[in-house]
Amino acid sequence: MYRILLVDDEPNILSALRRCLASIDVGELDGEALKVEAFTSPEQALERSEEQDFDLVVSDYRMPGMDGVEFLSAMMELQPAVPRMICSGYADRDAIIAAVNEVQLARFIGKPWVDEELAAAVVALLRPGSARARAPKALRAQAASARITRVEQDDDGAIVLRSDDPA
Amino acid sequence: MSTAIALHAPIEAASRAARSAPAADAARADAMEATLRALVDAVPTATLLFDADQQVRYANPAARVLARLCAPDKADRPLAVVGDWHPELLNSGALHLCSMHGSWSGEVILGVGRGQHKILLLHLSRVGADLFGMTVRDITQDSMRESELHARNAELEVAYAKLQGAQEQVMQSEKLASIGQLAAGVAHEINNPIGYVNSNLSTLQRYISQLFSAIQSYEAALAGGAGATEAESIRRKLDLDFLVGDVPQLLSESREGIDRVCKIVRDLKDFARKERSEDWIKADIHRGLDSTLNIIWNELKYKAQIVKTFGELPPVECLPSELNQVFMNVLMNAGQAIRDQGIITVTTSVAGERVRVDIGDDGEGIPPDVLPRVFDPFFTTKPVGSGTGLGLAISYGIVSKHHGTIEVSSTPGQGTLLRIELPIAQPR
């Protein structure tokens, strides 16, 4: 079973993300089920993360109290190996670029997102078939950091996430 | 006793007295003449007497200074003829007019060499059959000062007109800048609902194709004469129960998202309208506060809790979108004054013929030395690039235009209160 942690201050976003994740065929995940836990409060999500390991964290950027970068750095302390993803409609490119580099994001997805792309990103980050789920945590940490992406802006100003490992 | 009277008597009268009187009178007249001469000698205005041939009969010291001034190169020659002083000093037209009317005054401009000139105020009067009196006052300084004043004044008028234009532009561009500042936030605010509505539509599409395949399966099963157990297994296989349960939820959430986008766009339109004079209307201040709060909610919600205490307000005659700008500036300042988490209070009430809007925050407050300057244009304590210092200056202008007042009070470390008072009806 794969555990995904969702954090967004907007409950309707959480519902939509759940629906989107529910559309992932278990066949793509080596028959493993997806278990989604969703929080509108980053603080509560962190509390939960103290007792539960996750395989992927998806967070909003702008949230009251604690923003996505703060949340993900706290998450990095708790569970260094977990791949981190931001899903945000925040229009400030500089902030996003800073964020991606600061918390070593695996993916940035803009709002509005395309369901298929989000689902594909989630599947890719969970890396079924790599026997990752059974590997010891230390190895997973390495695997996760090997995927760390760099962010640049292309000529159109679009944000490009580059994976360091040869695709 | 005679001294005082004689002082008032014209020289002519004095000389007439001298002619007709015996010796004692003549002595008195001589004394009188000496006194008058001393008086005229002491006058700082050039004063002279000349006859019909322009022969100078008398010139006081100031006149002699003038003569040298008029003709510096003739300083060593006797200036017995006033016409020799300067060709433009005494023109024949003036003399002629004076002979006809008894007096003449006017300004003359004399070139005095090296591109310099003097402006003189001349007064001519006929004081005897062929005797003329003349006083000359140098008004070069005065008239230079005057024309300088005129020039300065004209400059000031131009500058003022420019400033007025500039102020309008600044107001417009400040409005645009604050809208620009908001745009990023608003984009975020709109991207959220669009995000889930969009995603929900994809989900709905999947649900519908699931439903279609359910219908096909049912049809196939029915054609094969299937019973309730087979129908049940189709239901379960396609998870129709979940689908049927989720669709109403999905639709209502999506509708909520569309409503939110509509509302944001409507508020923005309210906000950004350019005001014309016929836009003075009786408006609901609470509506303005609410729509402004909605717009900047995105900026504030991460830091502040808003406590609204709205009283009963009558409609207020105002320019609503300009007032919204005031509310926005003040609310943004309140939000910016709060470092981590705080409370912003918005309280309305009626005070006599006016309505009162109090906007308070429990942020960092304003030090006493800063307090008197917060309404100054371009005064800001915020880092370069994040504040232009125009927010309160512009708000002040808008409130004054409404014949209202805006006041600030603050306790450093505890918070700040902005009190805006507006007349319910504008004075006619």
Ligand SMILES: Nc1ncnc2c1ncn2[C@@H]1O[C@H](COP(=O)(O)OP(=O)(O)OP(=O)(O)O)[C@@H](O)[C@H]1O
């Ligand atoms: N609620 C408040 N609490 C503390 N300080 C305030 C508050 N409101 C205004 N000030 C002070 O007054 C100054 C001027 O405010 P003003 O709104 O005119 O300009 P600004 O906020 O600096 O820039 P902007 O043009 O972006 O509004 C601020 O820089 C700040 O120091």
Ligand SMILES: [Mg+2]
């Ligand atoms: Mg301001």
